[in-house]
Amino acid sequence: MWRRATATFKSSLFLGTLKHNAPRFTTATGFHFQEKDWMGPKQVAPVITFVLGGPGSGKGTQCAKIVETFGFKHLSAGDLLRREMVSNSEYGSMILSTISEGRIVPSEVTVKLILREMEFSDNHKFLIDGFPRSEENRIAFEQIIGAEPHMVLFLDCPEEEMVKRVLSRNQGRIDDNIDTIKKRLKVFEALNLPVVDYYAKKGKLYRINAVGTVDKIFEQVRPVFEAFEHGAK
Numbered sequence: 001m002w003r004r005a006t007a008t009f010k011s012s013l014f015l016g017t018l019k020h021n022a023p024r025f026t027t028a029t030g031f032h033f034q035e036k037d038w039m040g041p042k043q044v045a046p047v048i049t050f051v052l053g054g055p056g057s058g059k060g061t062q063c064a065k066i067v068e069t070f071g072f073k074h075l076s077a078g079d080l081l082r083r084e085m086v087s088n089s090e091y092g093s094m095i096l097s098t099i100s101e102g103r104i105v106p107s108e109v110t111v112k113l114i115l116r117e118m119e120f121s122d123n124h125k126f127l128i129d130g131f132p133r134s135e136e137n138r139i140a141f142e143q144i145i146g147a148e149p150h151m152v153l154f155l156d157c158p159e160e161e162m163v164k165r166v167l168s169r170n171q172g173r174i175d176d177n178i179d180t181i182k183k184r185l186k187v188f189e190a191l192n193l194p195v196v197d198y199y200a201k202k203g204k205l206y207r208i209n210a211v212g213t214v215d216k217i218f219e220q221v222r223p224v225f226e227a228f229e230h231g232a233k
């Protein structure tokens, strides 16, 4: 279990990017986070990568290749929400209506799901896909988890291509229909692009041209991770 087996952030290799002043924090849903929760015997700090991009830009597809090649743990915020939705959770109906309308689920719920996965993972390298989707998501992650990403991938894809991919995905998702896709694209532009700009200004953004074959796109992604792994050694 990563929560127990890992990080004392204070002695981390990644000291520069992690926040040590995470306050005692109790969310409105009663979830408790305290800095001491991260303390443990092993000196391994989490490596956090966010993977951003519009609906159908290929986040999940590229994440699978990153996992295979670089051994990250893939956490798709959308997948975590869909799993929560069908799990008899108190949030189930709220998540269903939010996803159906292409809106963003309250950050506290999503961050809680991500944190739970991080805590129980044996892996300390995380690829967080489809998150943060808004400035609210981003700030909640920083406050609750007390860490920032080391790098942020942005899969840059034209709208027509994203629409085409989503409509031919055929995985039975309630939001893969033209009406919801239009709403998701609007939300992406209004709420997600400001987050992309934020990380660009911080020098953490890697913009990937997401048009082309899956392998061609991965040829742009691979060197980003190779350089990071090389630098981290």
Ligand SMILES: Nc1ncnc2c1ncn2[C@@H]1O[C@H](COP(=O)(O)OP(=O)(O)OP(=O)(O)O)[C@@H](O)[C@H]1O
Residues within 6 Å of the ligand: 053, 054, 055, 056, 057, 058, 059, 060, 061, 062, 078, 130, 165, 166, 168, 169, 170, 210, 211, 212, 213, 214, 217
């Ligand atoms: N480079 C590509 N060229 C053509 N099709 C692709 C490419 N990459 C992914 N796809 C296909 O497009 C669809 C959407 O891809 P994927 O699920 O990876 O996108 P996503 O960004 O995770 O989307 P969402 O945000 O809706 O979860 C899938 O059916 C996938 O197989």
Ligand SMILES: Nc1ccn([C@@H]2O[C@H](COP(=O)(O)O)[C@@H](O)[C@H]2O)c(=O)n1
Residues within 6 Å of the ligand: 055, 076, 077, 078, 079, 081, 098, 099, 100, 102, 103, 104, 105, 106, 110, 129, 130, 131, 132, 133, 137, 175, 184
């Ligand atoms: N941070 C997030 C991520 C996703 N959602 C909701 O889930 C939908 C599907 O997400 P995908 O990444 O699988 O496309 C998305 O449209 C949102 O409704 C969210 O609220 N917050």
Ligand SMILES: [Mg+2]
Residues within 6 Å of the ligand: 059, 060, 076, 078, 130
């Ligand atoms: Mg996806």
